Each structure stands twice: as structure tokens, then as C-alpha cells.
Amino acid sequence: MSTSSSRLSDVLRTDPTVWVSDVSKDWLWKAFMAFWILFILAPPIMLVFISLDTASYVRIPQGITLAKYELMLQSDALITAMERSLKLAVVTMFVAPALALLAVLSYRKTTYKALFVAAMILPLFVPGVVQGFSLLMLFKQIGFGQAFVATAIGHVIWAFPFAFLVILTSMSTVRDDVLLASADLGANEFETFRHVIFPQIRPGLISAVIFSFVLSFNEFSRTVYLQFGQNTIPTYVFAKLQVELSPEVFAIAGLTVVLSFVLIGAAIAVLYGSGSPDAEE
Amino acid sequence: MAHDNSISSDSSDRGGVDYSAQQRLPAVLRPLVDNDRLRFGLQVLPWLSILGLLVFLPLAAIFVWSVAIPQPFGFKLGFTLENYQAFFDSYRVDTFFTTIKEGVIQVLLALVFGFPIAYYAGVLKRDSKYTFPLMLLFAIPFLTSYILRTLSWISFLGSDGVFNSVLLFTGIIDQPLGWLLYSTFAVRLGMLASYLPFMIFPAWLAMSRIDDEILHASADLGGSPLATIRHVVIPLSIPGLLIGAVFVFVGVLGESVVPVILGGGNISLIATIIDNAVNSARLPLASAISAVVLLFAVLLLLAWEYVYGLRTVGEI
Numbered sequence: 001m002s003t004s005s006s007r008l009s010d011v012l013r014t015d016p017t018v019w020v021s022d023v024s025k026d027w028l029w030k031a032f033m034a035f036w037i038l039f040i041l042a043p044p045i046m047l048v049f050i051s052l053d054t055a056s057y058v059r060i061p062q063g064i065t066l067a068k069y070e071l072m073l074q075s076d077a078l079i080t081a082m083e084r085s086l087k088l089a090v091v092t093m094f095v096a097p098a099l100a101l102l103a104v105l106s107y108r109k110t111t112y113k114a115l116f117v118a119a120m121i122l123p124l125f126v127p128g129v130v131q132g133f134s135l136l137m138l139f140k141q142i143g144f145g146q147a148f149v150a151t152a153i154g155h156v157i158w159a160f161p162f163a164f165l166v167i168l169t170s171m172s173t174v175r176d177d178v179l180l181a182s183a184d185l186g187a188n189e190f191e192t193f194r195h196v197i198f199p200q201i202r203p204g205l206i207s208a209v210i211f212s213f214v215l216s217f218n219e220f221s222r223t224v225y226l227q228f229g230q231n232t233i234p235t236y237v238f239a240k241l242q243v244e245l246s247p248e249v250f251a252i253a254g255l256t257v258v259l260s261f262v263l264i265g266a267a268i269a270v271l272y273g274s275g276s277p278d279a280e281e
Numbered sequence: 282m283a284h285d286n287s288i289s290s291d292s293s294d295r296g297g298v299d300y301s302a303q304q305r306l307p308a309v310l311r312p313l314v315d316n317d318r319l320r321f322g323l324q325v326l327p328w329l330s331i332l333g334l335l336v337f338l339p340l341a342a343i344f345v346w347s348v349a350i351p352q353p354f355g356f357k358l359g360f361t362l363e364n365y366q367a368f369f370d371s372y373r374v375d376t377f378f379t380t381i382k383e384g385v386i387q388v389l390l391a392l393v394f395g396f397p398i399a400y401y402a403g404v405l406k407r408d409s410k411y412t413f414p415l416m417l418l419f420a421i422p423f424l425t426s427y428i429l430r431t432l433s434w435i436s437f438l439g440s441d442g443v444f445n446s447v448l449l450f451t452g453i454i455d456q457p458l459g460w461l462l463y464s465t466f467a468v469r470l471g472m473l474a475s476y477l478p479f480m481i482f483p484a485w486l487a488m489s490r491i492d493d494e495i496l497h498a499s500a501d502l503g504g505s506p507l508a509t510i511r512h513v514v515i516p517l518s519i520p521g522l523l524i525g526a527v528f529v530f531v532g533v534l535g536e537s538v539v540p541v542i543l544g545g546g547n548i549s550l551i552a553t554i555i556d557n558a559v560n561s562a563r564l565p566l567a568s569a570i571s572a573v574v575l576l577f578a579v580l581l582l583l584a585w586e587y588v589y590g591l592r593t594v595g596e597i
Contacts, residue, residue: 029401029405032397032398032401033398033401033415036394036398036419036477037415037418037419039474039477040418040419040421040422040474040477040478041418041421042437043430043433043434043436043437043474044421044425044429044430044433046433046436046437046443047429047430047432047433047436050433050436057441058435058436058439058441058442059436059439059441059442059446060436060441060442060443060446099327099328099331100328102324102325102327102328103328105324106321106324106325106328119332120332122582123332123336124528125527125528125531125578125582126336126340126531126535126575126578127531127532127534127535127552127574127575127578128535128537129535129537129552129555129556129571129574130340130343130535130555130571130574130575130578131336131339131340133343133555133559133567133568133571134339134340134342134343134571135335135339136559137339137342137343137346137564137568138335138338138339138342140564141342141346153331153335156331157331157335157336160328160331160332162423188305188306189320190306190310191305215423217426218425218426218427218429220426220427220428220537220538221427221535221537221538221552224537224556225559233426234426234427234428234429237426237428237429237432238428238538238541238542241428241432241541241542242541245435249432250432253429253432253433256425256426256429257425257429260425260426261421261425264420264421268414268417
């Protein structure tokens, strides 16, 4: 008894965490977290309101009009860029997860698992500018000038490690003995994949597809080197910004934010919705 | 082939044991199952060739191009150090040092603010079912465009922006603060918003992997929360913090958007210098700068390998 109380007094003198009551500590923590979530979320959300604001310059939004969106629809360059961005995103959303799935399936068979993952995600440690520029130099050297394919390659390389990580995470729920059981029951590799692995990793695959789409749609630093003058939405916006803050840029920005949020929400719903029944059991 | 198929499926029905898994496949796919080497090739070659030929090869080739001889409107392969001279003997190298300084500042900011966020989610509220959805909010910067997020800061920092309006309205200031936008401050704020999640996620992951029992043991032994943080949480989450630090630093090394949009010419980082060199068709110079940046990133990874071993990336 006496030892514990003397220890308490020690703590009181040295440990500032006991100076505040638990209740107010809880509130401080909540305020702290709320601040940082606001810090992360407020800018994109603000963009949606600015795109609907009546003024053509940037201020606290005070009215609602679709004028900027009408301007956006009249801009041919913007429509072309939008089409290009969407095409690239669709290509990326199929190619990157497919490659990542093959890599994850190979991962099951390798003994050097930690090194394998390290090699897969090492490209994440290369600055985007350097990666984009090195690809540009490679294409210049071999005389390759197909802008769409070049950009698509850049996007796939960018989305691949993310797709790999998402699929790898969902693959970790597939147990080795289940695969063995499937083989023992006479299934070949394709049947095991089709009937055993695929149903379990489907949420991971779907979210990898969505993430790849969103990552490609928003990619800038590689695209800018590989597009050979054919703008996507991010590079168009950036080029426009260096000249002036034109209203239609805010419309496309607001639209992109809404699109990204909807897709992220969908990806989370797929991942979380499928995971929660297990968690409750 | 079709004949084979029917016989084998009959025999499997009779025997109860199915030896014919391979035969149920369409004929085109059968070699894939029979030939391990072919199957492995088709499974491994696609991503391995993309990683090898389109990621690692061009990065290695950067060093070859960096010593190429510049020509008007192009270059010729050869050996010269003049590209490196053009980098080291000019304002460009100062920009490189600025970039390193800003990188260190971002890492420190991310540590100071990211650590408590990760600690809250990974230690204090690790059992709450709201933690996961809450932390997913921090993933949003990964998935929305740099450009647009950065653009939106203008609406907060500008002279008609949110901060100035609120400060004016409450009477704290008489006239808009000019230094909020188009300044070093704005660039740091914009970069922090981009790179904080890169610290939060690895740190959170590392902390959520600390055993409950270790945390309880520390408390049972009389460790106060602060003592537990210092002697248990920090040492065990260092791999995560290191990964976060490298992510943040590498991000700043490649940052080409925030300084242009929010800096207003007050600050420029190395990515912009590479950009300018490419736009003025000085490709060998751009290669030389890229090589220096890449070498720096590699040195960081080697230092990490030296201290902790690179395999911690895989373990996280």
C-alpha cells in the first residue's frame, strides 16, 4: 500500500500525463484527431463548394450556381483531356490489378517473402519525377512515341505496388491448408483459383481495381513527362494554373473530388462490408 | 481430345476419387498445368519484365545518360562530366540543398504530428471498431489529385480566403495577412497535408502490431503512459516510423507541384529544376540531376538497410 502510494507521488511529479483528468484527456485527444481529419478533408471538400460559388475568383463560397460547369462543358480541350484521363484510368484499372494478382500468386510460392515484398514496393521509394523522366528517356532512346501507351505504362507502374499490397492483404486470409485440401480433393490449379481463392479475395480485387482507377485518374508527375503534349485532367489543370485561375478549372476540380470520394467510398464499402461479418462473429 | 475427356470423367465417377483434374481443362490450357516451367513463366514473366525493363532498367540507365555529351536539341552517348558540373557549379545545387532541408523539416513535422495520431489509433483506441473507418479518412490524400488538393489551399490561405476572413471578422487582424499564400509557409503547409498520411500509416501499422500483453505488462510494472511510450511503443514502432520518414523524404525529393502553385516563386525544389531542364531540352543535365536525386534516395535506403535490414519493409 505504502509503496504504491509513494510510486503514485513519483508519477505525479514526473509524468505530465496525469496532470489532466481522464475525461479532459479524452476530449483533448478527440479535438486533436478532429483537427487533423479536418486538415486532411477540408481542402478537397472546399473545392466542391468553390466550384459551385457565384464568384469567379477564390473566396469563401457564398452562393450556388452551375455557371463554372457550363463553362467547363464548352471547353473542347477540357473534354478531350477528360476522355483521355478516363481511357487511361480504365486501362490501368484492368492491367495493374491483373499484374498484381499474378505477382501475389507467385508470392505464395517463394521462400524469400520479405525480400519479395520489398522488391515489389521499392518503386514507391523512387521520386515520381525521376521515374517519369527515366521512362521518357528510355522511350526517346528506343524511338517510341506512342503517347497513350507511354502514359498508360507510367500509370500501370504507379498503380501496381498499391494493387499488389491490397490484393496481398486480402490474400493473407486464404489459408495454405485450404489450398492443400482443394488439391487433395482433386482440383487443378485453375479450379482451385476459380472456386477457392477467387471468392475469398474478390473484395481485395475489386478495391484494387477501384484504387488503380483513382490513382491513374489523378496521376500527375509521371504523366507530365510521358503524355507528349496530350493533356490529361491533372496536367491540363496544372498548365492552366500557371497562366490564370480560370473558372472551369474549379468545375473540373470539384467534379474530380466528388468522383474520387464516391469511388473511395465504394472501395471502402466493398472492403469493409465484406470484412465486418467476420469481425462480428 | 474430347474422347479422352469423357473416359476420364467416367472413371472418376466410378472410382469416387478424381484423378482427372488436368483433363477437365480445355485443351489449350492443359500445357499450362502439365508444364510447371511454362506456367511459372506465364505467371512471373509479365510483372517481372515490367518491373525489370520499365522500372529498374531506365533508372539504372539514368546514370549512362547523365554522362552523355549534350548536343543542340539532343545528346550523344559518350562520357563527359560537364552535366554534373552544370549542376554542382550553379544555383541548382543550392536548390538541391533547399530540397534536403525542406525534406528534413517535413519528416520532423510528420513525426511530431503523425506519431500521436498513430498512437491514438494504434495503442489507445486499438480495440474500437471506429478506429479503422476513422483512419481510412487519412487515406484520402493518397487518392485525390495533388494538384487539386494544393489548389484548394489557395481558398484557405488567399487574401479573400477562409483564414484571413475569419481573422478579420474576429478582429484579430486589421488587414489580410499576405504571407499566408505564395510563401514558404504555404509550401510547407501544403506539403504537410500531402505527406502526413505517409507517416501515419506505417506508424499506425507498426503500433497496432505491438502485443496487447506487452503494453499491459508495461503498465503492470508501473510504467506510466509516457514511460510506456518511451520504453515500449517507440522502440517497437521504429521500423514503421523509419519507413514513414523515408516515404515523406522521398516525396519531398520528387515534389513538383506544391512549390509552383503555393510558393509564388519564393521557393523552388529540385523537381522543378529537373522539369526546367527537360523543357529546355537539356536532357543530359536533367539526367545528371535525376541521378544525384536517385543516388541520394538509394543512399537513404542503404543506410536503412545498414541499421535495420531492408526486409523490415516486407514485415510491416
